[in-house]
Amino acid sequence: MSEHDRVKVSSDPTSSLLITEGWDDYALVDSGGGKKLERFGAYTFIRPEPQALWCSTLAENEWARADGVFTSGAGTEEEKTGRWYFKKELPSRWEMGWNNNEVKFFAAATPFRHLGVFPEHAPHWAWMKKIIIEAHRPVKILNLFGYTGIASLVCAAAGAEVTHVDASKKIIAWARENQKISGLEDRPIRWIEDDAMKFVQREVRRGAKYDGFIIDPPKFGRGPKGEVWNIHENLPRLLTACSALTSPTPLFTILTCYATRISSVSAHYALADMMAGNNGILESGEMALREQSARHLLSTAVFARWSTR
Ligand SMILES: C[S@@+](CC[C@H](N)C(=O)[O-])C[C@H]1O[C@@H](n2cnc3c(N)ncnc32)[C@H](O)[C@@H]1O
Incomplete structure (x- = not known):
């Protein structure tokens, strides 16, 4: 094996399982x-x-x-x-509630089958919380496709300043109500109703910087003005723009994909491009829910995440 091959092999992604225990x-x-x-x-x-x-x-x-x-x-x-x-x-x-009601939220049976919370994200919430608290400095987070805001609330509760972007007025209103029942109304969260791509491009022009990114894109979606989001066509461009928004001292980035044709290896390389030039660790794999009987793990999504540790 040549030296070049050895380097290539050692940097291949290995798959992790992020398990939500309930x-x-x-x-x-x-x-x-x-x-x-x-x-x-x-x-x-x-x-x-x-x-x-x-x-x-x-x-x-x-x-x-x-x-x-x-x-x-x-x-x-x-x-x-x-x-x-x-x-x-x-x-x-x-x-x-989650984590002894540290963050509270409303659940509801929506016409799109979802219930206002994706429980398989819980290990990411705990991970981000720890990183933000241990940073001991002001931290700015950008949450794209933020849905009902649970991740934003976890970051805000840990002391971060959060910018939450979602295309839906109704969903933003739901997220704000979650902020209220969590008792986090005094926390600095900017709730932005916008197309994720357009917002990120605008932030690049303004020279904004963020220390952490949460990116949970749907397969297909629409911005408030009908802007079309297609993960396969738009994700690389979105991540390139996010790369320009990365502060000189980034803390973490999480990318999750529910599009079944996207593998964690692809998510890994997509995030590697975004965080190129920053020293850190990249991890990727599947997010799974553990059954109460502990018999099966149910995989629901793939993820890649980067952090300095
Ligand atoms: C969290 S993502 C979906 C990820 C989810 N886990 C799934 O099942 O695919 C859904 C959110 O993305 C938002 N969304 C869809 N298209 C968008 C766009 N172009 N810009 C910003 N937000 C968008 C929706 O309003 C919704 O709240």
Whole structure:
């Protein structure tokens, strides 16, 4: 083996598994047969889950107790079409918390099958929190495609100044309510309703700098003015622009992808390009939820993350 090959081999990505164990307010109760049964606070839900290729553990009557079932429509899994069926009347939203209610948020059964929280992100929340606290300096974070703001609230609670960008007015309003019930209204969070790409390009022109990035892009999306987001076409350009926004002393970057055709190896190289020239460690792999029975790990997304340690 030549020296060149050796260098190449030693820098190949190795895959990690980031496992969410569940907490008081969240559990992956069971999975199998193309579905998952989860508990969000006091309520249980069944949703389609193409990764659950195995047989479920619990008996049918246990699944039948679920409070809500989301059934996919005629469209493909990708289109997220379908509808909810509820066994009883559920509140339109209810409170949940993470880490002994350090951050609180509303959960709700949305028409797009999601419930306002992606629990598999919990290990990232704990990781970012530690990095921000241990930095012992002012930290600026940019959260793109920030959804209901849980990651933004975790960063703000740890002492960071956060810029949260999402295209949806409704989702931003939801995130602000989460800030209120978390008791973090006095924290410096800028809530920005904008297209992620446009906002980042504007920030580059303004010479803005950030120490941390959270980038959770959907496969497809639209900005407030109909700007089209397609992860396969737009991600490299977005990350290049983010690279120009990186402060001279960056702390971390997290990229997560739910697009099933993107592997963690690809996410790894995408982030390696963005953080090129900065000394740090790059880690990548799959994000998984552990079943309550501990029988299966359910992989939901891939990630790559960079930090100075
Ligand atoms: C968090 S991402 C989705 C990631 C998610 N884990 C999934 O299942 O794909 C969803 C958020 O991205 C936002 N979004 C979609 N297109 C956008 C765009 N062009 N610019 C900014 N935000 C966008 C949506 O409003 C939504 O709140």
